[in-house]
Structures are given as structure tokens and as C-alpha cells.
Amino acid sequence: MISKRIIPCLDIAHGKVVKGVRFEGVKEVDDPVSLAKRYSEAGADELVFYDIMASYEERTLFLDVVSKVADQINIPFMVGGGIRSLEDMHACLKAGADKISLNSAAIDDPSLISKGALRFGSQCIVLSMDVLVEENGFARVMKKGGREATSLEAFSWATQGIELGAGEIVLNVINQDGTKEGFDVSLTSDFAKRFNVPIIASGGAGNAQHMAEVLVAGADAALAASIFHFNEVSIQEVKEEVRKAGCIVR
Amino acid sequence: MTAKIVMIDYGVGNVFSLLHAFKRVGVDCILTDDVKLIQAADVVILPGVGAFEDAMNQLKNKGLDQVLKNKPSHQWLIGICLGMQLLYDISEEFGVHEGLGLLQGRIVKFHEGSLKIPHMGWNKLQRGVTHPLLKDLNNDAYVYYVHSYYASEIESSTLIGYSDYGVSVPGIVMKDKIIGFQFHPEKSGTVGEQLLRNLLEVVA
Numbered sequence: 288m289i290s291k292r293i294i295p296c297l298d299i300a301h302g303k304v305v306k307g308v309r310f311e312g313v314k315e316v317d318d319p320v321s322l323a324k325r326y327s328e329a330g331a332d333e334l335v336f337y338d339i340m341a342s343y344e345e346r347t348l349f350l351d352v353v354s355k356v357a358d359q360i361n362i363p364f365m366v367g368g369g370i371r372s373l374e375d376m377h378a379c380l381k382a383g384a385d386k387i388s389l390n391s392a393a394i395d396d397p398s399l400i401s402k403g404a405l406r407f408g409s410q411c412i413v414l415s416m417d418v419l420v421e422e423n424g425f426a427r428v429m430k431k432g433g434r435e436a437t438s439l440e441a442f443s444w445a446t447q448g449i450e451l452g453a454g455e456i457v458l459n460v461i462n463q464d465g466t467k468e469g470f471d472v473s474l475t476s477d478f479a480k481r482f483n484v485p486i487i488a489s490g491g492a493g494n495a496q497h498m499a500e501v502l503v504a505g506a507d508a509a510l511a512a513s514i515f516h517f518n519e520v521s522i523q524e525v526k527e528e529v530r531k532a533g534c535i536v537r
Numbered sequence: 538m539t540a541k542i543v544m545i546d547y548g549v550g551n552v553f554s555l556l557h558a559f560k561r562v563g564v565d566c567i568l569t570d571d572v573k574l575i576q577a578a579d580v581v582i583l584p585g586v587g588a589f590e591d592a593m594n595q596l597k598n599k600g601l602d603q604v605l606k607n608k609p610s611h612q613w614l615i616g617i618c619l620g621m622q623l624l625y626d627i628s629e630e631f632g633v634h635e636g637l638g639l640l641q642g643r644i645v646k647f648h649e650g651s652l653k654i655p656h657m658g659w660n661k662l663q664r665g666v667t668h669p670l671l672k673d674l675n676n677d678a679y680v681y682y683v684h685s686y687y688a689s690e691i692e693s694s695t696l697i698g699y700s701d702y703g704v705s706v707p708g709i710v711m712k713d714k715i716i717g718f719q720f721h722p723e724k725s726g727t728v729g730e731q732l733l734r735n736l737l738e739v740v741a
Contacts, residue, residue, distance in 0.1 A: 289656070289660050289682075290658060290659045357557060361558060361723060361725070362681070363724045381553065385554070385724065483653055
């Protein structure tokens, strides 16, 4: 059967890896290509690269990173950030990416999901959503990296995205993001039960147990950044923990 | 003399990573849709991601379906992912479509049920037989799949490796000088790299 995936996430700005805490206080970490290679060799199942500047001027720099990464690693990887058109998607895929993550642009124009899925296949189109769980329990979809509220509710937005052809969902819960206190297990578990596409849990990974917890609860993959970047835990340690918890890992 | 290896360029999917994967194991594939080059090659790689009918039409438009059907007997033909599916008689993807008919079998959809479709991710490669293609792989060899349809009703003697996803999913098949990989060796980490090295030895 399919194994649970452990996915290091690399935020890229000016061609370098950075990690924002709660999307603020950006701190530089490492060279994306060497980091990607290191993770791939250490047993990462997939990688994610977000272009957090996502500006027109930076585009070439980001695509250059993508193609260098593709040259060096032999596991699947996803790219996101600032992808607003079929041409953007095509450029990333041509540079060697396997999957495209759509977020704010899909909120502004949901047809981007269906256009991408028709042209490149659903397996290639990932709907990434930043969700803020409000005090009354309303799961609100945010955009622009979590800075701007929308009127969308998380489950209905995911339903729509899947109907339009998204083949996978990244559920990033902003309440947890950067806290290192663990994922939002209950929301992620509800997502995994509700939807028939893989759910990638994101936001809050602080240790190996957190990763195991959310995967046992039904997530297909768990994403983390700083715990890997700062060598707090190795990918193999995470996998050991997930295996002990009864899940299949590679 | 080193074998001439060509990869068929017929506008389907992303061949970039496959070309790079071969480069990492020391092979420069020529990406081409030129009939003469393809006919003269020792090894022909048929990649593919996307829809079956569309891919078959692209091959037909370039006259490459006939080239592959009538390939010289000494020539190796390697189908990868959708490229493997195209080798079979028939596919049920969005209707019923004829494939190249080089392998006996039918491409069918995974049953809707508790399992998610597509079959996407890392799955353990089980050995159908002991075979040079599986050389130096340990028992915990995982490979990366992305597909919603799989080969069924195949000749059992052609099965080299498979994975379990509710049904037995043929992962590697081989008959005479035709080899198919349903998963993506180019995305399957060190296992994939070993498989490509094994492949190069087998076709050498």
C-alpha cells in the first residue's frame, strides 16, 4: 500500500531558503539546491518550494532554482507562490517541477484549477489553502500568505477545488503555523475523511510525534520546514516515529 | 559500441526529469520524433503522462504508432507510465481505445471505493520473479506511482514486479524485448536509479 509521505518545505526568496515564523520575521537558512539534495538523500518523500517573493522580477531567479533542483534530485517536488496563469504553470513544469501549488490565484480565479487540470492533469494541480480557525469554529480561508481574509469556508472551498480538478490538497492551518505545537489534528482528520484526494497536513510541526499524530489521524502526508532546516530532527527519526505509530513509511 | 538510445518526443508530458534521470546514470538520450532516428535506435523509450487517447493520437499524427508496431525484432522498446499503458491492446480510459497491441492486456480504472484515486505516492515494489531488472534491490524497495488506470488481464509470465493497491498493480512487465514501467523510475529515488542501471545492463 501507499506509504505516508514526509515532506520538507523550503520557502525561497532571492534564490535562498528562508523560514518565516507565523509568516513574519524571515530568517535565512541555506542554499535551496544543496538543501534539496540533502533532504532527498536523507529519505524525504517529496519536496515543496514556495516562491515567497512571487514577484515578476524574482521569477527568473526562482525558475533557475527549480531547474537546478530538478537537475539534482530524483524525488517528486511541488512548486508554488505567484503562479497565476497557465503560462506560469507551464514554465515551472518545463523547469522540472512535478506539481503546481495554487493558492491565492485560485481564490481570485477558480477556473485556473480546471484549466491547469485539463492541460497538465489533476495529479499535477495541488490546491493549497491557508486556513484560520476562528473562535466560533469557522474555518476561514485566507489569502496572500494568510494576511487577507476571504469569505470562503475551508470545506466548501476544498469541495469546489476538487470538483474543478485539484488532485491534492495542502491544508495549512495558520493558528498552528510557526508555533511548533503540533498540527491541527482534528481539522486535518476531518478533511481526510471528507475528501477522496490526498491531504497534506501543514502548520505546527515541532517534533516527530506531531508528524506521527497527524498521519495516524488520516493525513496522507505531513509537511515541515524549520524542524528539518535547523536539524532538530532528522527525516529518518520522523519516519521511525511514524512507523512505530503503525503507519507505512518508505 | 554503446547502444543508441532515443526517447520519443510526441508532445506528451514532462520528459525533462526522465532525460535527467538517464543522464545521472550516464546516458544521453536523444529526444526525437524523427522516424528514421527511431527506427535506427537500439533502444526506444516511450515516455508519457496524460490521457491515453490523446497520446495515441499524437503518435498516430506522427506516424509513430506504425513505427513502433513494426519495430525491428532486435530493438528494445521501453514504455514508462502512460508509455507502458500504450503498449497494451486496449484502454478503457474515457471510452474504449486501441493501443499499440504489443502486449496482451487491458488498461482499466481502479474501482472507486475506500482507496484514493489516483494511486499516487510511494508503494512497495513486490517481486513477481527473480530477474536481472530487479538486481541489487532490497526487499523494502519503494517506487513512485501516479496513475488512475492500470494494466489488467495481462499474461502472467510477463509480470516482473507489482505493487498492492487494493488490486495487484503491474509495476514492471517484460515480454521479449519490450519492457514497461508503470511507476516513475526517474522519481523513485535511489531505487529508481538502480532500476535504470539494471535496465541499461539488460538492454546492453
